Amino acid sequence: MEGYHVPVLLAESIEALNIVANGCYADLTLGGGGHARAILEALGPEGRLYCLDRDADALANAPVDARITAIHADYRNLGRWMEYYGVQKLDGVLADLGVSSHHFDEPRRGFTFRDDGPLDMRMNQLGGVTAAEVVQGYPEAKLAGVLRQWGEVERAERVAQAIVQARAKAALATTHQLRDVVLEVYPGTREPHKVLARVFQALRIEVNGELASLEMLLKQLPSLVRQGGRVVVLTYHSLEDRMVKRYLRGDAQRDSKVLEMRDLMGGEAGPFRLLGKAYTPSGDELYRNPRARSAKMRIAERR
Known part of the structure; x- marks a missing residue:
């Protein structure tokens, strides 16, 4: 919906998902539907997109498309909903953790x-x-x-x-x-x-319960994302970013001794590989959307 929310790092996040035409994806924060529409544009006719949002207002922004399923739910319950819809593995997950402009403007x-x-x-x-x-x-x-x-x-x-x-x-x-x-x-x-x-x-x-929801989501992702699949998370404050970085880098699994494999040098490796450092909006994007100033995007790939 126009004006509901301006998606942050839109082109960069879609590129980071490395979308497969017939793949299955989840947008965990539907919001104004901007990221969802961009994902649908990259998907082929056999692709699938599941969109979650805990705010019922956001569901009205879901694109009208046979490939999309909109779910009124907290992303902490992603695994339960994927099981309900018979989804065994996701090719990619996108989570924009920011509060939507709609919330601030209402x-x-x-x-x-x-x-x-x-x-x-x-x-x-x-x-x-x-x-x-x-x-x-x-x-x-x-x-x-x-x-x-x-x-x-x-x-x-x-x-x-x-x-x-x-x-x-x-x-x-x-x-x-x-x-x-x-x-x-x-x-x-x-x-x-x-x-x-x-x-x-x-x-x-x-x-x-935002950080509790985020932690529950991050713990589920290894079992939900296929090998080679991507996880893209946009954070807006240091508490979120530290948690996302810790889990996707494997620190949390290392602390709990839950490690699946070893890296090429024989060291312990977590289920995901962080791709580069955090991405931030360009000066041009910040000029157009000042609310994006604190955004950081982290990208990880399932090992």
Whole structure:
């Protein structure tokens, strides 16, 4: 859908998938459908594409095409859905982990501090805890842990304390109410947007279980991707990128002693081979789409 979300590193990610005309692929974050349409253009008439998104709004953006199956699901359940549809192996997987422009541009979703709206932040609005429930209900120590772990927020304890003190006087139910409380902890800061971005990121990750979902996905990929198949992941903050790099490089398997083979020099090798370093958007793309500034794309091939 036009304006729903501008796909990041579109041409580069499609090239990285090394698409086989009759292959079977999964786009784990349908969003505005931009990556899905590009994959379909590269596929032949016998190709298949499975698109997942936990946000029901995104499913309306699925291209109308007999080769595509759109699924309202969290990508943590990819293996279960592939089994349901009888897919034994995938030729490639694409995951764009960024929050869509639609979420930031819709105040009613509660993802942005720029516009006032309900403190929601749920990707799937059919269930789950809201950001308001986290802010209102978590004990101070747990709230500080969320801010520190998921947002790497400086003065996390003081922010948590300020939230607890404020909610004792009146419920914190909107994004601007939370914004005002947080900024009281940083008087005179020259970059309030950076402070707020970290706080809102932390709450969003907690509400949606984003890193837990990502870890569950990464653990499944070795059994879902065929030998020679590609995995392409776009991340937007260091917590995501570190986890993706660790799993695709084989560090996680090495830590748990789950290794399938040895490399050509006899050393331990994980199930994937990282292809090069992380790719970042060009200056031209950043000019056209400033929201892509923090994006990194990592590519791996199944051994």
